[in-house]
Structures are given as C-alpha cells and as structure tokens.
Amino acid sequence: xxxxxxxxxxxxxxxxxxxxxxxxxxxxxxxxxxxxxxxxxxxxxxxxxxxxxxxxxxxxxxxxxxxxxxxxxxxxxxxxxxxxxxxxxxxxxxxxxxxxxxxxxxxxxxxxxxxxxxxxxxxxxxxxxxxxxxxxxxxxxxxxxxxxxxxxxxxxxxxxxxxxxxxxxxxxxxxxxxxxxxxxxxxxxxxxxxxxxxxxxxxxxxxxxxxxxxxxxxxxxxxxxxxxxxxxxxxxxxxxxxxxxxxxxxxxxxxxxxxxxxxxxxxxxxxxxxxxxxxxxxxxxxxxxxxxxxxxxxxxx
Amino acid sequence: xxxxxxxxxxxxxxxxxxxxxxxxxxxxxxxxxxxxxxxxxxxxxxxxxxxxxxxxxxxxxxxxxxxxxxxxxxxxxxxxxxxxxxxxxxxxxxxxxxxxxxxxxxxxxxxxxxxxxxxxxxxxxxxxxxxxxxxxxxxxxxxxxxxxxxxxxxxxxxxxxxxxxxxxxxxxxxxxxxxxxxxxxxxxxxxxxxxxxxxxxxxxxxxxxxxxxxxxxxxxxxxxxxxxxxxxxxxxxxxxxxxxxxxxxxxxxxxxxxxxxxxxxxxxxxxxxxxxxxxxxxxxxxxxxxxxxxxxxxxxxxxxxxxxxxxxxxxxxxxxxxxxxxxxxxxxxxxxxxxxxxxxxxxxxxxxxxxxxxxxxxxxxxxxxxxxxxxxxxxxxxxxxxxxxxxxxxxxxxxxxxxxxxxxxxxxxxxxxxxxxxxxxxxxxxxxxxxxxxxxxxxxxxxxxxxxxxxxxxxxxxxxxxxxxxxxxxxxxxxxxxxxxxxxxxxxxxxxxxxxxxxxxxxxxxxxxxxxxxxxxxxxxxxxxxxxxxxxxxxxxxxxxxxxxxxxxxxxxx
Numbered sequence: 071x072x073x074x075x076x077x078x079x080x081x082x083x084x085x086x087x088x089x090x091x092x093x094x095x096x097x098x099x100x101x102x103x104x105x106x107x108x109x110x111x112x113x114x115x116x117x118x119x120x121x122x123x124x125x126x127x128x129x130x131x132x133x134x135x136x137x138x139x140x141x142x143x144x145x146x147x148x149x150x151x152x153x154x155x156x157x158x159x160x161x162x163x164x165x166x167x168x169x170x171x172x173x174x175x176x177x178x179x180x181x182x183x184x185x186x187x188x189x190x191x192x193x194x195x196x197x198x199x200x201x202x203x204x205x206x207x208x209x210x211x212x213x214x215x216x217x218x219x220x221x222x223x224x225x226x227x228x229x230x231x232x233x234x235x236x237x238x239x240x241x242x243x244x245x246x247x248x249x250x251x252x253x254x255x256x257x258x259x260x261x262x263x264x265x266x267x268x269x270x271x272x273x274x275x276x277x278x279x280x281x282x283x284x285x286x287x288x289x290x291x292x293x294x295x296x297x298x299x300x301x302x303x304x305x306x307x308x309x310x311x312x313x314x315x316x317x318x319x320x321x322x323x324x325x326x327x328x329x330x331x332x333x334x335x336x337x338x339x340x341x342x343x344x345x346x347x348x349x350x351x352x353x354x355x356x357x358x359x360x361x362x363x364x365x366x367x368x369x370x371x
Numbered sequence: 372x373x374x375x376x377x378x379x380x381x382x383x384x385x386x387x388x389x390x391x392x393x394x395x396x397x398x399x400x401x402x403x404x405x406x407x408x409x410x411x412x413x414x415x416x417x418x419x420x421x422x423x424x425x426x427x428x429x430x431x432x433x434x435x436x437x438x439x440x441x442x443x444x445x446x447x448x449x450x451x452x453x454x455x456x457x458x459x460x461x462x463x464x465x466x467x468x469x470x471x472x473x474x475x476x477x478x479x480x481x482x483x484x485x486x487x488x489x490x491x492x493x494x495x496x497x498x499x500x501x502x503x504x505x506x507x508x509x510x511x512x513x514x515x516x517x518x519x520x521x522x523x524x525x526x527x528x529x530x531x532x533x534x535x536x537x538x539x540x541x542x543x544x545x546x547x548x549x550x551x552x553x554x555x556x557x558x559x560x561x562x563x564x565x566x567x568x569x570x571x572x573x574x575x576x577x578x579x580x581x582x583x584x585x586x587x588x589x590x591x592x593x594x595x596x597x598x599x600x601x602x603x604x605x606x607x608x609x610x611x612x613x614x615x616x617x618x619x620x621x622x623x624x625x626x627x628x629x630x631x632x633x634x635x636x637x638x639x640x641x642x643x644x645x646x647x648x649x650x651x652x653x654x655x656x657x658x659x660x661x662x663x664x665x666x667x668x669x670x671x672x673x674x675x676x677x678x679x680x681x682x683x684x685x686x687x688x689x690x691x692x693x694x695x696x697x698x699x700x701x702x703x704x705x706x707x708x709x710x711x712x713x714x715x716x717x718x719x720x721x722x723x724x725x726x727x728x729x730x731x732x733x734x735x736x737x738x739x740x741x742x743x744x745x746x747x748x749x750x751x752x753x754x755x756x757x758x759x760x761x762x763x764x765x766x767x768x769x770x771x772x773x774x775x776x777x778x779x780x781x782x783x784x785x786x787x788x789x790x791x792x793x794x795x796x797x798x799x800x801x802x803x804x805x806x807x808x809x810x811x812x813x814x815x816x817x818x819x820x821x822x823x824x825x826x827x828x829x830x831x832x833x834x835x836x837x838x839x840x841x842x843x844x845x846x847x848x849x850x851x852x853x854x855x856x857x858x859x860x861x862x863x864x865x866x867x868x869x870x871x872x873x874x875x876x877x878x879x880x881x882x883x884x885x886x887x888x889x890x891x892x893x894x895x896x897x898x899x900x901x902x903x904x905x906x907x908x909x910x911x912x913x914x915x916x917x918x919x920x921x922x923x924x925x926x927x928x929x
Contacts, residue, residue, distance in 0.1 A: 079672075083633060090632075094618055118662045122629075122660070207469045214466045229464070234494045237781065237784045241788055241793070241795045257469070257478055335384055336383065
C-alpha cells in the first residue's frame with residue numbers, strides 16, 4: 071500500500087478539490103493571475119485539476135502599468151504555454167488621470183489602480199467567482215477569511231458575517247451581481263509554496279532569483295530602476311547590486327533584498343535563515359494599522 | 372525548525388528532502404473566554420520560531436499599546452487579526468494558524484469561547500483530527516468546557532488534550548490537576564473519545580508547552596508540542612470500501628471521458644470494479660489519470676481523474692463506489708443537526724442540502740429531540756434555534772448516497788443552505804442513512820469480513836420510525852446483494868393499519884420472496900410491478916381482506 075500522504079500531497083489535493091468545485095458550480099469563473107510565485111502554484115494546480123484538458127477559465131491580470139517588465143513577459147509566455155485566455159485589464163481612468171505610485175502615494179495608487187481596476191474588470195466581464203492566490207499565513211486578517219469568501223454586489227467583504235465553512239462542503243450560492251473570491255492556497259505557507267515549486271519544478275519569474283540589478287535606496291527599501299519612469303531624487307544614486315525579490319508587485323513599491331541566492335534551494339535556504347516575513351517587502355501593508363483588513367473590506371484581493 | 376538550522380545552512384537539499392515526508396495534523400483549540408487559547412497558540416508559533424523579526428517588532432509595539440500583560444509580550448495579539456477583536460479583546464471568528472516542526476506541519480483552528488459563537492467552533496472542528504481543550508486550573512470545568520467537548524465528539528474528533536492552563540496560579544498543585552482530570556473523565560465517558568491526555572501547562576510562561584517543566588516534577592507525560600508531533604490519528608479511511616463523489620466530468624474531446632473527484636474512502640487500482648451508487652451500473656477502472664502520469668494506485672485523500680472501461684451514464688453528483696459494499700441511497704436520512712443561524716429551523720420548509728456529491732432540495736420532517744449540551748440529556752423541542760443541536764429526520768427530493776458520519780466524515784456530512792438568503796444555516800452529520808434500519812451495524816464492519824458472514828441473511832427491522840415520511844415510505848433494497856429477512860414491529864403494522872403504503876424497490880425478482888413471506892406472516896397485501904429493469908412492490912394493508920381473513924380465522928368461512 072502507498073505510504074501516507076505527505077503534507078504537500080494533502081495540500082495539493084485540497085486545492086485541486088477547491089478549483090474543481092468552482093468550475094462545477096459557477097457559470098463564469100476567472101483566475102486572478104498576479105504573476106507571482108503563489109499565482110504560479112495556483113495555475114499549476116489548476117492545470118493538474120483538469121488535465122488533460124486546459125483549465126476551463128481565463129486568467130485575469132489587473133495591470134497597474136507599473137509591474138516589472140520581466141513579469142509581463144513571463145505572464146504572456148505562461149498563458150500561451152498553458153493554452154489559456156489572458157484578460158489584461160487596466161484602469162484607463164486612473165491612467166488618464168496620471169495616477170502613479172510616485173505622485174499619489176501608495177495607498178491611493180493601490181486603491182485606484184488595483185482595487186478599482188479589479189472591480190471594473192469583475193463588473194465588465196460579470197465573473198461570478200474569482201480565484202486568488204492569497205494564503206492565510208500572509209497576514210492576520212487573512213487568517214480568518216473563508217476559502218470561499220463571499221462578496222456583496224459592491225465587492226465588499228464583511229468579516230463579521232462570513233458563512234460558516236465546514237468540512238469540504240463549500241456554499242457556492244449567490245444572487246445576481248454577488249460573487250465569491252476563492253482562495254485555493256488558503257492553507258499553504260510560504261515554505262509550502264517554495265517546497266512545492268521545488269518539487270514540481272514550476273517556472274517562476276526570474277526576478278525571484280538573485281542577479282545584479284540597478285537599484286536605488288529609498289525609504290529604507292531597495293527599489294529597482296526598471297524603466298525610465300523612476301526619477302531619481304536629490305542624493306539618490308543608482309547602484310548595481312546582487313538582489314532578488316521575495317514578493318513581486320509594482321516595481322516602485324516592491325523592495326529588493328540583497329542576496330546571492332540564484333537557485334531555488336538557495337532561495338529556500340535564505341528564506342529559512344532570515345527572520346523577516348514576506349510581506350514586509352511591500353509598502354502598502356504598513357500604511358496604517360489593520361491596513362490589509364481595511365483594503366479587503368473595500369475589495370482589494 | 373530551529374533544531375534543523377544547522378542542516379539548512381550546511382546542506383539545504385538534504386533538508387528539503389527531509390521535509391518532503393512530513394505529515395500534516397489539523398487540530399483545534401477550544402475553551403472558555405480567558406482560558407488563554409490565543410496565548411497558547413501564540414506561544415506555539417513563537418517557540419517553533421515561526422515569528423519573524425518584523426512581526427516581532429509589530430508585536431512589541433502592539434503589546435505596549437493594547438496588550439493585557441502590562442507591556443510585556445502579549446502572544447494573543449499575534450492572533451487577534453481583526454481590528455474589532457482587538458478593541459473588544461475577544462476572538463470572534465475562527466482563525467487558522469500554521470506552524471511546523473521537523474516532524475509535522477500543523478494547521479490550528481483557533482475558535483472562540485463565547486457561547487453564541489458555537490457555529491465557529493463546529494466549523495473549526497469539522498476538519499480537525501485532535502482537539503486541545505483548555506481549562507483554567509483555578510476554575511475547573513465550566514459549562515463551555517462541556518459544550519465544547521460534546522461538539523468535539525459530535526464532529527468525530529477522537530483524540531482530546533485536556534490542557535489544564537494557568538497552573539502557575541495554583542502553585543502547580545498536583546491534586547488540583549488530578550481532581551480536574553477526574554471530573555473531566557467522568558463527564559467525557561459517554562462521549563467515547565479514543566484518548567484523553569491531560570497536560571498541566573502555563574501558556575503564558577511556557578510550562579510543558581515545548582519542554583517538560585521543572586515546576587511539575589510529578590507530571591511524567593509529554594509536553595504539548597511533543598504530544599502533537601507524535602499522536603497517531605487513525606487514518607483508516609483508505610481501508611474502507613471505495614467512495615468517489617464525482618465532482619466534474621472532464622471531456623476535452625470525444626476520446627477522453629474522465630471523472631474528477633477526491634477519493635473519500637478506500638483504495639483504487641486500474642481493473643477494479645466500481646458501481647454508480649444511484650443506478651447500480653458497474654464498470655471497471657481503466658486509468659487513474661494525473662498530470663504527472665497515470666497512477667498504479669490511488670488512496671483516500673487524493674484528488675484524481677478516473678476513466679472507466681465502459682461508457683456509462685455518470686455526472687456530477689453521482690458517487691462511484693465499491694460493488695461489494697456500496698453506500699446507502701436514502702431519501703430519509705436521520706442526522707445530527709447543528710443550527711448555525713439566528714433564524715430557527717422551520718420543519719417542513721425546503722432547504723438546499725449540500726452533500727459530498729450533490730445539492731438536493733429537502734426538508735426536516737421531524738425533530739426527534741434536542742440535546743442539552745451541558746447534561747447531554749435529550750429534550751423534546753418543536754425546532755432548533757441558534758447553536759442548538761438535535762437529531763432530525765430529513766426528507767430529500769431524491770435519494771442521495773450516504774455513509775454514517777462516524778464511518779466517513781466526507782460522505783456522512785452535509786450542510787443546509789437557505790434558498791432565499793443563501794446562508795449556511797446548519798451542519799448535518801448522518802447517523803443512519805438507510806430507510807430501513809438494519810439490525811446489525813453492517814456499515815461499520817469491514818467489508819467481506821468472513822466468508823460465512825456473507826451468506827447470513829441481512830436482517831432489517833421495519834418500524835414506523837424507519838420509514839417515516841410525509842408521503843409514501845420507500846424501502847430501497849436495490850443495494851442489497853445477499854439474502855435478506857425482515858423483523859416487523861408493532862408500530863410498523865399500526866402504520867400500515869392507518870392506510871399507509873410502503874414502496875419496496877427490489878434489485879431483482881429473487882428479493883420478492885422475503886417480502887412476500889413477510890406479507891404472508893402479517894396478513895398484508897402487496898402489488899407487484901416492473902419499471903424498466905427494476906422490480907417494485909407496494910406493501911399495504913387492505914382493510915376489507917383483513918376483515919375477511921379475520922372472519923375466516925374465527926370460523927366464519929368464505
């Protein structure tokens with residue numbers, strides 16, 4: 071008889087079950103694809119769930135126009151390789167108003183380009199379920215969110231009025247206009263994700279690996295000079311350092327860490343030996359106390 | 372994790388290899404308000420070094436600002452995620468936490484102690500294998516301790532840790548510890564836990580959490596973490612008869628038709644014979660398909676895609692099952708129901724019943740009784756209100772495949788959904804799925820236990836209880852492959868005497884004999900008919916012929 075299932079095999083099975091349940095119960099699901107490592111794992115699990123068919127839903131990327139260039143290249147390549155439709159949505163209203171992380175501050179910028187952009191896309195395509203790669207270990211308010219997380223017609227999350235979620239029986243009932251955010255990786259930790267990428271040899275954006283890149287030091291973070299839109303402030307200097315990214319987002323808001331970890335085992339090794347948690351590289355979480363909870367209530371993923 | 376930091380530094384690949392074989396344990400912590408649950412979990416996270424520097428910095432700031440430990444580190448703040456909770460100083464919803472040691476990954480459900488949030492505890496417990504029940508050493512057992520223990524047993528958790536906390540506040544008094552344990556063992560005896568492990572702890576100071584404490588030289592059991600790392604949770608689902616609720620039919624092109632789902636019980640290999648629970652049609656497994664290649668075998672817990680050797684009609688909602696021990700198809704399951712919603716249960720109202728295989732409209736036809744969670748006594752109630760637990764009889768729109776919950780959590784559980792608000796209003800656990808109550812507990816014994824046992828007739832007790840329903844009762848024998856016999860109760864005869872009729876669905880005409888014999892022995896009538904390949908018998912009591920028979924027996928003659 072086969073040995074007992076390992077923790078990764080159990081997590082994988084749970085996620086596949088969740089993904090299939092959504093496809094079976096919803097009319098118009100979509101997978102939010104953020105191009106990061108969690109999205110990579112989620113997409114891989116979706117492919118496994120429906121093999122030999124491709125996943126029967128499109129990918130949606132809410133493009134803030136400030137993503138790393140390598141992320142965009144990687145995104146287009148993966149969608150093509152997996153045989154999936156890729157929907158790229160940009161909040162054109164935000165763009166036309168010139169909203170940028172430099173001019174509007176990270177909080178307002180994120181709200182307009184990400185949260186508003188996401189809502190626009192969900193409304194435009196009338197998706198009734200949207201997969202997201204969030205994990206409960208990332209942030210305190212996420213620890214309490216359901217795997218099938220109900221959103222009102224205004225995309226709001228009500229943390230005090232969540233549906234009880236028992237066994238693996240997910241309540242997928244919604245009224246027109248309402249939707250469900252689904253988090254198949256809820257029970258994965260950062261280490262689980264890395265280990266799984268390692269075991270399954272899942273492709274990830276090269277930015278996760280250390281390389282010499284041009285960076286400037288700003289507000290205590292190392293920001294990569296990914297294109298000409300990053301204007302140096304007085305006293306700032308472009309330095310070439312061996313850096314990598316523990317998390318990927320908009321380049322002006324995503325801090326690099328100095329590192330020489332250029333292979334997956336080295337990345338995992340580095341992660342295990344450091345004592346700084348993952349989302350610290352993102353500016354947006356530190357804006358105000360309980361800031362993620364606030365963003366989520368407003369519809370941020 | 373801390374123990375292996377040397378290996379991580381020196382040989383990361385060896386470390387990664389060692390982590391591949393880790394198992395997963397899900398447990399729940401429960402107890403009353405202020406018993407120190409959040410502090411305990413915070414401590415476990417802390418001591419397994421899963422707290423990172425920036426979280427620590429935030430924790431220090433928060434501890435000074437809103438902490439309850441006079442500015443010292445307040446571990447509870449690691450967990451109280453929602454702002455509202457911080458303000459009220461209580462945990463108001465289930466939170467899931469993760470930590471990991473060299474041996475295991477742990478998923479912890481932290482559940483509230485407040486009485487009105489029982490629903491969250493049931494939610495957290497539904498996926499847990501072990502429960503850590505906290506008791507304040509100064510207070511002993513409370514109403515909530517009893518309630519939580521009962522809920523834990525109800526949702527099928529077999530291993531309980533009685534974590535007697537705040538031992539530092541009773542001077543680590545052995546007598547106090549033992550007297551609480553004695554009280555608890557007495558209370559929990561009827562709950563049928565496989566093991567109760569009492570551990571004297573101080574979550575705040577760390578006594579007996581990670582390592583044995585010097586303050587309790589009289590205690591020789593494991594520290595809490597050591598227990599959690601080593602407790603063996605019996606996982607016998609893979610030895611049970613095969614169960615595969617079909618989630619999705621994968622048909623990318625005409626040459627491929629795969630059935631996707633998660634194996635709920637048993638083990639499967641190509642060539643194994645299966646049957647569709649609803650139709651009884653059989654086929655064999657052709658392939659077990661995964662993206663990493665076909666598998667020679669798959670076991671309970673794995674999410675796979677099966678292809679079969681025959682083209683038979685199977686869709687989402689069907690269950691594929693072992694042919695020698697199929698699940699019960701029932702329209703009238705009896706179940707424990709935990710009511711989760713402010714608006715009380717309305718018997719007779721249509722709800723949606725979501726099971727492992729399907730969503731079926733159904734109603735509660737009768738609340739047999741409610742359970743007083745403090746005394747475990749049964750009480751008669753018209754309905755169930757928020758946080759009430761009872762035993763009910765359901766009537767479903769169509770037969771659904773079930774196993775008893777005690778045998779299989781996946782195929783024995785269901786939720787009720789309100790059709791209008793879409794709220795999840797109740798959690799259900801099937802006690803008995805059969806419309807006919809079998810005299811022997813055949814569903815819990817291993818399949819094909821002995822050759823001799825196979826040929827003993829299966830005995831069914833027919834009672835009014837077993838066929839209750841608002842319309843014609845149905846006794847489904849199509850799942851029975853061996854000899855059967857019936858035992859008829861007075862209430863069953865009374866039920867027929869009132870003009871009620873029972874439909875027997877037979878697998879084949881051979882099953883007619885025991886039904887006919889029963890009818891003969893109890894002066895009942897039956898009508899016989901075929902529909903497609905099924906045989907139906909309607910059993911009833913004809914008042915007139917009964918009178919005639921009566922006359923004949925008493926010398927009247929015909």
